[in-house]
Amino acid sequence: MTALLLILLAAAPARKLTTLERVQVANLERVRADRQRLAMERRRIPPPEGFRDVRAILHCHAEDAAHTAGTRPELLAAAKKTGVSAVLLSDHVRPERDYINDNWRGLRDGVLFIPGSEAEGFLNYPMRSIHGLQWSSRDEYISLIRRDGGLIFLSHVEERLDHPMDRLDGLEIYNRHTDANDETEYRQWFRKALSDPAAWADISGKLERYHEEYFGAQQDYLAPILAAWDRATQTHPLTGIAANDAHHNQVFTLTKRDGRTAVIDSFERKNLGTVELPEALRDRPDGEVLYRLDFDPYEVSFRNVSTHLWVKSLTEPEVREALRAGRAYVAHDWLCDPTGFRFETAAGNRLTAASPVRAHFRLLRDGEPVLEQFTDSLDWKIPSPGVYRLELWLDVGGERRPWIYSNPTYATQQR
Ligand SMILES: [Zn+2]
Ligand SMILES: [Zn+2]
Numbered sequence: 398m399t400a401l402l403l404i405l406l407a408a409a410p411a412r413k414l415t416t417l418e419r420v421q422v423a424n425l426e427r428v429r430a431d432r433q434r435l436a437m438e439r440r441r442i443p444p445p446e447g448f449r450d451v452r453a454i455l456h457c458h459a460e461d462a463a464h465t466a467g468t469r470p471e472l473l474a475a476a477k478k479t480g481v482s483a484v485l486l487s488d489h490v491r492p493e494r495d496y497i498n499d500n501w502r503g504l505r506d507g508v509l510f511i512p513g514s515e516a517e518g519f520l521n522y523p524m525r526s527i528h529g530l531q532w533s534s535r536d537e538y539i540s541l542i543r544r545d546g547g548l549i550f551l552s553h554v555e556e557r558l559d560h561p562m563d564r565l566d567g568l569e570i571y572n573r574h575t576d577a578n579d580e581t582e583y584r585q586w587f588r589k590a591l592s593d594p595a596a597w598a599d600i601s602g603k604l605e606r607y608h609e610e611y612f613g614a615q616q617d618y619l620a621p622i623l624a625a626w627d628r629a630t631q632t633h634p635l636t637g638i639a640a641n642d643a644h645h646n647q648v649f650t651l652t653k654r655d656g657r658t659a660v661i662d663s664f665e666r667k668n669l670g671t672v673e674l675p676e677a678l679r680d681r682p683d684g685e686v687l688y689r690l691d692f693d694p695y696e697v698s699f700r701n702v703s704t705h706l707w708v709k710s711l712t713e714p715e716v717r718e719a720l721r722a723g724r725a726y727v728a729h730d731w732l733c734d735p736t737g738f739r740f741e742t743a744a745g746n747r748l749t750a751a752s753p754v755r756a757h758f759r760l761l762r763d764g765e766p767v768l769e770q771f772t773d774s775l776d777w778k779i780p781s782p783g784v785y786r787l788e789l790w791l792d793v794g795g796e797r798r799p800w801i802y803s804n805p806t807y808a809t810q811q812r
Pocket of ligand 2: 456642
């Protein structure tokens with residue numbers, strides 16, 4: 398009896414952990430073990446006939462602003478290393494630079510680049526340059542970006558939850574920067590930790606051993622944004638995409654200054670403070686970097702989340718068409734490779750889905766959950782018309798965490 402109860406308790410997911418709980422070694426280790434278990438369980442699912450499932454990164458920065466540390470060659474190397482096929486850049490706009498014509502475009506070493514910008518609250522992927530052009534309203538701006546097939550997505554949706562979406566191609570349903578910004582408790586802890594040399598040693602050791610898990614510790618479910626998406630898709634299809642918002646700029650160093658002190662720098666701000674060094678570190682040469690915490694190299698950021706696309710070939714028109722048509726899903730790839738995931742309407746009155754591993758399927762109609770099931774496939778007769786989308790959640794590190802977000806499918810009639 399007691400044993401059975403314990404087994405049941407162990408199987409049930411506990412409450413959601415805080416970021417500080419997630420970055421404890423025991424939890425990082427547990428998450429690592431669960432990721433390994435999922436990788437073993439994984440089965441291959443073929444993409445629909447004629448299509449490839451490719452990973453794309455939207456919303457990333459390189460050489461575009463003083464607060465961006467990463468370079469385009471560095472970004473390309475990370476894309477190759479992490480199996481990313483397409484990168485849609487989102488440069489901060491500077492008046493002296495044309496973000497379309499003075500940028501990377503086309504295939505480079507097997508990775509497709511599409512230039513674009515982050516401006517006016519949107520991610521913008523016009524077909525050709527808009528450099529030097531003027532606009533006098535939001536509508537005019539959207540028309541300018543969309544002419545001849547340009548794409549426009551609402552960005553940082555948390556800042557504009559009621560923004561009209563009728564003329565947009567989609568929105569960011571997950572943004573890494575948004576997710577990191579709400580970490581008040583973690584941030585307070587981290588600010589304090591910076592003045593403690595033992596904490597530097599601790600974090601640096603964790604990044605060395607558990608970089609993916611540590612970065613992933615801030616990953617949450619952004620409910621207000623998903624609710625805004627569900628409201629907007631009631632009237633108009635909108636493709637949900639992931640925003641990595643990668644800058645490779647979360648880098649902190651502790652540098653020995655003189656006999657007993659060291660200075661804290663971040664990439665964005667020099668001299669955040671000084672630290673009194675313990676005996677053991679005092680004989681290190683002045684000017685030596687004692688610790689370097691590099692939280693967000695592109696490859697860690699690219700593994701954390703991406704937008705998967707179904708394309709016939711790796712070309713700019715194909716990538717644009719997949720994004721426009723919503724042949725896309727968002728996944729936290731670091732938890733388990735989602736490649737092959739499918740969610741479709743079949744024969745007009747059925748919804749089908751398949752996952753490479755068993756997961757908690759959470760089916761929503763018009764934003765309300767209608768079915769929850771632990772499975773690796775679904776074949777479900779649609780009982781009533783509506784806008785359906787599917788979320789897949791995994792039990793990892795003792796809690797249930799979001800893994801895949803499908804795009805919506807519209808079930809209009811029953812037969
Ligand atoms: Zn930025
Ligand atoms: Zn950005």
